[in-house]
Amino acid sequence: MGITIGLFGFGRTGSVVANEIINTPECELKWVVRKSQTHEGEFASRLLGHEHDEGRIYSSEADFDRLFKDSRVDVIIDFSTSGSVDAYKGAVKHGTRIVSAISNYEPKDLEHLKELASQTAVLYSPNITLGINFLIAASKVLQKIIPHADIEIVEEHFRDKKDVSGTALRIAEDLNLDKERCVNSVRVGGIIGKHEVIFGLPNQIIRITHESLSRAAFGQGAIYAAQWLMKKRKGLYTMEQALSIKLG
């Protein structure tokens, strides 16, 4: 038997994540909550070109108490916006676990998410791909082995991406680097996302690089997180923990 999943968010990334869940035999997408009422009552699977019904669509106006009870899921995966945490707090009393991939939480909402962790298992990671989390974990290990190495980060993204990559800033933070000086941002063409951490010693250079080929990588990371979380008791977890168990 697989895991039942409810998804918050059905935008550019959310719909790709929904598709990944539908394509994973060990997972069942029970429902999707999106902001607007477009296609309410239809099935995400149909909108994504599948020939069966999976992932009934609800709007943010839905009766959540009833949804969480009548259509209980093992895990809620959240790719929507900061405020959704308040919508699904009622689900945890049914034993539902939470995977949140929100990248910019309002402090208040992040607080609420952490409160949920006293009742159920919650995993929160703004960088939910497996690869990026391996990149971070491996970089931290390498820094411990060669603490005197110089470290810089080069991140490359599509030309219209305004801000410095949050992932790059996170890596810099985890490695105690000067964010201003050590993060180099390249903005050209249609690059989906590339992060490279460069370790320099006098006589050797080590590079760890992650390239995203499509947004489906987010879905795969979230599914991995959901599966890992099923074996966990209540508490707040990170993606890195989900991976580092195997790092030891």
Place this chain on the structure above:
Amino acid sequence: MGITIGLFGFGRTGSVVANEIINTPECELKWVVRKSQTHEGEFASRLLGHEHDEGRIYSSEADFDRLFKDSRVDVIIDFSTSGSVDAYKGAVKHGTRIVSAISNYEPKDLEHLKELASQTAVLYSPNITLGINFLIAASKVLQKIIPHADIEIVEEHFRDKKDVSGTALRIAEDLNLDKERCVNSVRVGGIIGKHEVIFGLPNQIIRITHESLSRAAFGQGAIYAAQWLMKKRKGLYTMEQALSIKLG
């Protein structure tokens, strides 16, 4: 107080290693054993352009019993050839530890090295740079996290390097890859040595790359190994173990 070191091998790599040891304040190069009698009795330090005496040079015809006793060292580092193990087996009874970086051991000589491990601490690694060993260790971890990833290796070396890189073959072996199919060898110009392990998933690619800038990296790896070995009891160790203590 530092570590006293005796070095076997003073060829292209050995002399660079000697120089690294001399340049490391925590280490003292007591002597060097080279095959020929050239410069016997002189000091390696002088030949390398230093202004002080360090590392008296002995030939392979020297009276080793006397050398190992009268000029006892904490660690012997071996960058010479397969057969040297028989020359320094007498040193272990004085508590001397062994770091061997020989890349192509005769089976018989490797057997002898292993026998020494029943009397002292021996670390053996044909790829003694920190970076290469991190590359191997991190690749194994990543393969555990994403066992379904496709993996290939690209190694680049100077045009005259005949064989496939032993390091690349070792990585392939450690990752259970088909050596024929998964190791790609590029031979151009004066590249000192570059190894890249590529992990492919449907939607993301992770690369771990190591580039050698100079042979001095071997010396630094050997010194790291020697320092680590000082805290170890008798037994046979690998470079990976020396690093993985910190990987855990």
Place this chain on the structure above:
Amino acid sequence: MGITIGLFGFGRTGSVVANEIINTPECELKWVVRKSQTHEGEFASRLLGHEHDEGRIYSSEADFDRLFKDSRVDVIIDFSTSGSVDAYKGAVKHGTRIVSAISNYEPKDLEHLKELASQTAVLYSPNITLGINFLIAASKVLQKIIPHADIEIVEEHFRDKKDVSGTALRIAEDLNLDKERCVNSVRVGGIIGKHEVIFGLPNQIIRITHESLSRAAFGQGAIYAAQWLMKKRKGLYTMEQALSIKLG
């Protein structure tokens, strides 16, 4: 006024090319010829999610004589299969030019294509992206500047790509390299296509690399070729010529 285009091929690549043509203001997609009769009479634009009519769909059973005359186009772009050349030979008497991107021509069909070049301007390139053709042209120039450089090619593609990249073989041929020895093929995950030409000298390395982010690059190359061809008289041209005019 822009260019009117007829497209042969509406499969995986053809439909992406159609979309690129529709999105280019200087081009009008008058019709599309596909093998099957599916969606015959409908508009490619609608199938691709646009809200206007552009690119009426015909099957390979259509009355081509009438189509080429009544719905004359400036350029036919061919992303279908080897045999289509016989279907559109009647178009050239109306002054229609031809851009063919067929990668594996039957010798007989390639012969027919060349015959058309005695009547109209024909550009044929199995590698129709701008980038790949720059890669080839620049590599040839660099080889002339440094004829003693060692050269190797690394091509990376998705795991299921069976053959060695035709583009890589073409580069090897153009540079007079031993195809067996100098082309290295990596097959991992979902890499769309990456080609790297490495030039090695004793003291410096030059790399020219091309990465495809999506198949739309083919459409852009074909449109560039079509626009360039509008200024040409009858004859057979290559993509390289279309670019090398500016290389001089």
Place this chain on the structure above:
Amino acid sequence: MGITIGLFGFGRTGSVVANEIINTPECELKWVVRKSQTHEGEFASRLLGHEHDEGRIYSSEADFDRLFKDSRVDVIIDFSTSGSVDAYKGAVKHGTRIVSAISNYEPKDLEHLKELASQTAVLYSPNITLGINFLIAASKVLQKIIPHADIEIVEEHFRDKKDVSGTALRIAEDLNLDKERCVNSVRVGGIIGKHEVIFGLPNQIIRITHESLSRAAFGQGAIYAAQWLMKKRKGLYTMEQALSIKLG
């Protein structure tokens, strides 16, 4: 018969350049001018470990009029400092050509160099490696082919290199890029020098990369320039011109 060469500069780079000239059968190093009087009258070849006499050493106090006349050379190669131009201006009346690789000219000295170009053939390039000049030339060509591409530069050098790479700034200037925004500088470990120009389109990325493996590359570039200059009349030339003849 080969080319006779006089060299100004015998520091870190100059001595490597001298060695390259000595190793090139088509060139003869007649003399070397260095700032100090150290080793005056000895031969550069001996100091560099060769077993024959080549490249007699003069100090900057030497009688240049006599040197240039009695020991006339085909080409003077200058890897010293800004002011040397005044020392060798007397050589041009003997038909000696000039290759200057000074990276930071005082305006006044650069003016003097240009004046010499009215009497002999002078090639001036602050980036005298073949590879860097190919990088620049190819980048300019590519920008003409795809003028709408986004372009950024990543340059990597050893940790102690203070300034932004002059070569990177030169590339940015030649491509009309915003130097502040488009040049990314990585400073880690012992990287000798790497420059990458990244061209981004919506669906494809092209990278041209140059890596220096050793300073000998400067010598090879200077020798190439000297050989090319032998066929030129008086005038001021650039390294790019020396290469672009073959680009056409």
